[in-house]
Amino acid sequence: MTASDVVFTDPAIDDLRRIGPDVAPRILKRILLLLENPEVVRLGEVVDRLGALTDHLHVDEPPAREPVPDWLADRLIYTVGMTREEVAALDLERAVDLWAEFHSNPR
Structure with a gap:
């Protein structure tokens, strides 16, 4: 996994904006350092494999309950x-x- 493989969700980007320009670079640097950690890379690979194994599963969500006015x-x-x-x-x-x-x- 490389730095170009990292994709931030909209909520993650909002969090980075909220923490501000002083802290955001330090957070991003820690994320990049994690990408160099072999244990983290192996964990990511395991998560990817588990995701591939469960792609065919579908869990029905219970119907939304109408609230009492x-x-x-x-x-x-x-x-x-x-x-x-x-x-x-x-x-x-x-x-x-x-x-x-x-x-x-x-x-």
Whole structure:
């Protein structure tokens, strides 16, 4: 691996900008020194091989959970009497069901 093989992601570039012109050159120099370290080079090769072995794997991400709107969360907390933690653990469908159940039961 050579210095020309190093590719910085946008967040990494943003980090370098944020740390400023006094520190960024020292960080970049350390990165270049790592490229000369045989152990780091071997580690990079192992990571590359592992990546190649797992290229065919696909992990499905769970569907994004719709958040409970603030107004409904407030009603469940202040009117129904649930804790914030209980409401935070709910998905939108369950929160609506609990609110409807609360309204349908006479008190």
